[in-house]
Amino acid sequence: MQYGFFDDARREYVITTPRTPLPWINYLGSESFFALCSNTAGGYAFYRDARLRRLTRYRYNNAPLDQEGFHLYIRDGGCVWNPGWQPVQTELDAYSCRHGLGYTVIRGEKNGLAVTQELFVPQGDDCLLMRVSLRNDSGAVKTTDLFPYLEFCLWDAMDDGSNFQRNYSIGEVEIDGAAIYHKTEYRERRDHYAVFWSNRKPLAFDTAREAFLGLYGSPARPEAVFGAGCTGSVAHGWQPIAAQQHRLTLAPGAEERLIFGLGYLENAREEKWEAPGVINKQKARAMLARYADNAAFDAALAALGQHWETLLGVYRLRSGEEKLDRMVNIWNQYQCMVTFNMSRSASYFESGMGRGMGFRDSCQDLLGFVHMIPERARERILDIAATQFPDGSAYHQYQPLTKKGNLAVGSGFNDDPLWLIAGTDAYLRETGDWSILDEIVDFDNDPTLAQPLLEHLRRSFGFTRTHLGPHGLPLIGRADWNDCLNLNCFSEHPGESFQITGPSEGPVAESVFIAGMFVKYGRAWADICRHLGLADEAAEAERAVAAMEKAVLAAGWDGAWFRRAYDAFGRVVGGRECEEGQIFIEPQGMCVMAGIGKESGEAALALQSVEDRLETKYGIVLLQPAYTRYRLELGEISSYPPGYKENAGIFCHNNPWIVCAETELGHGERAFALYRRTAPAYLEDISEIHRTEPYVYSQMIAGKDAPSFGEAKNSWLTGTAAWTFLSISQAILGIKPTLDGLQVDPCVPSFLRRFTVTRRYRGAEYEITVENPDGAEHGVSEIRLDGRALSGNILPVLEKGARAQVQVRMG
Ligand code: BGC
Ligand code: NOJ
Numbered sequence: 001m002q003y004g005f006f007d008d009a010r011r012e013y014v015i016t017t018p019r020t021p022l023p024w025i026n027y028l029g030s031e032s033f034f035a036l037c038s039n040t041a042g043g044y045a046f047y048r049d050a051r052l053r054r055l056t057r058y059r060y061n062n063a064p065l066d067q068e069g070f071h072l073y074i075r076d077g078g079c080v081w082n083p084g085w086q087p088v089q090t091e092l093d094a095y096s097c098r099h100g101l102g103y104t105v106i107r108g109e110k111n112g113l114a115v116t117q118e119l120f121v122p123q124g125d126d127c128l129l130m131r132v133s134l135r136n137d138s139g140a141v142k143t144t145d146l147f148p149y150l151e152f153c154l155w156d157a158m159d160d161g162s163n164f165q166r167n168y169s170i171g172e173v174e175i176d177g178a179a180i181y182h183k184t185e186y187r188e189r190r191d192h193y194a195v196f197w198s199n200r201k202p203l204a205f206d207t208a209r210e211a212f213l214g215l216y217g218s219p220a221r222p223e224a225v226f227g228a229g230c231t232g233s234v235a236h237g238w239q240p241i242a243a244q245q246h247r248l249t250l251a252p253g254a255e256e257r258l259i260f261g262l263g264y265l266e267n268a269r270e271e272k273w274e275a276p277g278v279i280n281k282q283k284a285r286a287m288l289a290r291y292a293d294n295a296a297f298d299a300a301l302a303a304l305g306q307h308w309e310t311l312l313g314v315y316r317l318r319s320g321e322e323k324l325d326r327m328v329n330i331w332n333q334y335q336c337m338v339t340f341n342m343s344r345s346a347s348y349f350e351s352g353m354g355r356g357m358g359f360r361d362s363c364q365d366l367l368g369f370v371h372m373i374p375e376r377a378r379e380r381i382l383d384i385a386a387t388q389f390p391d392g393s394a395y396h397q398y399q400p401l402t403k404k405g406n407l408a409v410g411s412g413f414n415d416d417p418l419w420l421i422a423g424t425d426a427y428l429r430e431t432g433d434w435s436i437l438d439e440i441v442d443f444d445n446d447p448t449l450a451q452p453l454l455e456h457l458r459r460s461f462g463f464t465r466t467h468l469g470p471h472g473l474p475l476i477g478r479a480d481w482n483d484c485l486n487l488n489c490f491s492e493h494p495g496e497s498f499q500i501t502g503p504s505e506g507p508v509a510e511s512v513f514i515a516g517m518f519v520k521y522g523r524a525w526a527d528i529c530r531h532l533g534l535a536d537e538a539a540e541a542e543r544a545v546a547a548m549e550k551a552v553l554a555a556g557w558d559g560a561w562f563r564r565a566y567d568a569f570g571r572v573v574g575g576r577e578c579e580e581g582q583i584f585i586e587p588q589g590m591c592v593m594a595g596i597g598k599e600s601g602e603a604a605l606a607l608q609s610v611e612d613r614l615e616t617k618y619g620i621v622l623l624q625p626a627y628t629r630y631r632l633e634l635g636e637i638s639s640y641p642p643g644y645k646e647n648a649g650i651f652c653h654n655n656p657w658i659v660c661a662e663t664e665l666g667h668g669e670r671a672f673a674l675y676r677r678t679a680p681a682y683l684e685d686i687s688e689i690h691r692t693e694p695y696v697y698s699q700m701i702a703g704k705d706a707p708s709f710g711e712a713k714n715s716w717l718t719g720t721a722a723w724t725f726l727s728i729s730q731a732i733l734g735i736k737p738t739l740d741g742l743q744v745d746p747c748v749p750s751f752l753r754r755f756t757v758t759r760r761y762r763g764a765e766y767e768i769t770v771e772n773p774d775g776a777e778h779g780v781s782e783i784r785l786d787g788r789a790l791s792g793n794i795l796p797v798l799e800k801g802a803r804a805q806v807q808v809r810m811g
Contacts (some may be wrong), residue, residue, distance in 0.1 A: 486635025
């Protein structure tokens with residue numbers, strides 16, 4: 001069942017009922033000001049950091065669901081309603097929500113009044129804009145009241161939700177014409193404020209929640225809206241809000257448009273005040289003036305559209321397969337931008353308070369983002385590297401506002417260092433900008449320890465190489481990619497974090513997955529060294545990689561698949577002798593991607609085992625059989641009920657590893673079959689089962705052991721975005737950036753007889769048409785660049801601004 005449809009020409013998903021199976025959200029903003037906005041105008045805004053600079057409140061596990069946001073109340077005659085249906089839930093005569101790239105348009109109609117709410121964050125500015133259009137389609141004059149409403153957060157979302165004894169006394173606002181300023185703590189150490197404004201003077205306003213909603217009122221029944229209107233309240237402590245009341249008289253057929261905004265501004269400490277206790281509003285006034293009329297609003301919206309047009313022009317596919325084109329050209333890349341910006345911090349499943357930017361997460365996000373804005377990827381790599389420790393290990397997370405490593409979580413996740421090589425390698429392949437390796441970057445955010453980025457990569461590689469266990473496999477530490485395989489934790493007390501309880505590193509527990517990573521990214525490191533003329537270092541790295549490959553085939557091979565790990569007692573995890581958890585997806589994906597056992601047959605056997613033992617109709621589950629009881633020696637993985645999350649859920653993130661692995665063996669048919677199984681556009685018509693947004697990937701789909709098999713959770717913020725983009729754009733369609741140029745190496749299903757990829761790469765544009773007349777799965781027989789036959793399959797790097805036609809023949 002569908003709850004809307006894709007409008008590809010406009011790059012929108014159009015939701016046609018407000019009663020979606022879950023709130024279906026969009027992300028507004030892609031630089032420093034962000035808002036999450038659901039299809040009923042729920043959501044919240046923040047500046048850079050969802051924890052430390054939260055601008056508006058959101059209550060995650062509320063009932064009813066999704067009540068806080070950017071709501072508008074319409075009072076028309078005796079009827080109160082919202083164009084997005086929530087929170088009053090008055091039935092509408094018509095409803096739609098268009099989620100587009102960086103904007104959302106919600107439209108509701110009731111009793112002959114059509115109201116449209118357009119929301120977006122303009123490029124280069126720190127504000128959310130909202131235009132409201134009201135059109136009177138009835139035959140009579142209408143006098144309508146319009147109330148926008150939002151609730152301010154007192155900046156630090158964690159503190160805001162817990163330190164009530166202080167917070168109920170500190171709220172402060174200022175009212176200045178059509179603007180409401182939120183300035184809690186501005187009197188002391190904060191040099192920033194928020195402003196909510198409209199481009200027309202309201203009839204009345206409220207800034208105290210109690211006055212607007214009523215003490216025992218709610219967003220679903222605000223007293224001011226249902227009663228006598230706004231009261232002009234001024235918040236002192238308690239809950240500061242911004243609400244306004246506008247009265248409009250509309251002749252039949254008439255339309256009125258109002259522009260609202262929510263801005264974030266900072267003042268230098270010496271310039272904070274325009275009078276004692278009064279905010280210096282100069283910057284806010286300039287912001288208001290920038291969007292004072294419809295022409296300015298339209299221009300900013302058009303600029304956003306142009307921005308996306310440019311970004312999506314870097315990789316564009318024409319395959320004739322509608323759902324595939326839609327995922328590749330629009331939604332998968334869009335989600336890559338969102339994960340790049342958010343890491344795993346703020347979604348409708350991630351509160352924005354728990355985690356900042358993840359080291360491994362952000363490094364992986366780069367893999368799907370780097371082609372879009374390499375300059376931002378560059379900056380991100382340097383930020384991440386600065387949180388690395390001198391021994392090559394790393395802070396597992398850092399806060400985006402401070403860019404400082406998160407002490408509470410610390411380090412000890414032994415896959416982290418190698419992801420830095422993966423991310424930097426992707427950047428080098430995309431850009432050829434070797435100068436990044438010369439950048440001097442702190443260790444442990446300490447400038448006195450700074451070294452060139454190259455040295456950071458060297459220490460990443462060195463850390464893994466020197467932290468090996470009894471079988472010559474890498475020690476797992478607190479966990480590897482699978483945060484829930486906690487082999488050194490042994491937690492017996494509820495509430496302890498599985499990730500940071502126990503010693504950060506035991507001397508025994510080893511990871512076959514990290515071994516696979518070491519082979520894959522160790523080779524990348526060796527290639528980088530060779531490129532730099534460091535031949536000895538490259539050869540030495542290759543020797544270490546070869547030794548690791550041997551160790552994997554000796555101690556990490558179980559007969560028909562790769563083992564997962566050795567626990568703290570040296571016992572096999574993910575082998576046939578295990579009672580449960582006999583086979584895991586991760587080492588099959590990573591080891592085959594690394595080419596381990598490719599020649600000797602283990603790789604093919606491992607993928608066959610995945611098909612036989614892990615595959616389901618909704619995707620590949622993480623492990624089998626699911627753990628049915630808690631196992632102290634394994635940790636969080638066995639804490640989940642069978643079929644959920646890491647305990648045999650369909651973890652979407654590592655499905656594309658298998659897709660890539662299949663292409664490594666030349667299996668195009670199978671790779672695509674797996675690709676489409678979890679691709680959201682292909683799941684649109686089972687939205688009642690899948691439940692999350694049909695335009696983005698979710699972290700997890702409940703596995704076959706779960707009662708809710710097929711139900712997805714944790715949409716949006718997942719490494720799935722980057723890895724699926726990699727799997728389709730590089731592994732299947734075969735357009736692969738390398739250190740030397742763009743390689744063309746498709747591995748496709750037989751139905752794909754012809755496709756074209758337009759790729760902007762290092763400043764030139766390649767239009768690559770692949771012909772596959774005989775339905776080959778893999779192999780290129782001829783490549784012509786502007787008519788000239790090429791030897792090999794790497795397209796030369798062309799001059800900036802050049803355009804080339806590339807004809808590729810498979811078979
Ligand atoms: C989740 C993991 C996540 C980890 C770290 C666990 O509860 O299941 O997916 O990586 O927390 O935040
Ligand atoms: C989600 C985390 O963000 C990611 O870092 C981890 O690799 C996966 N869960 C698997 O546990």
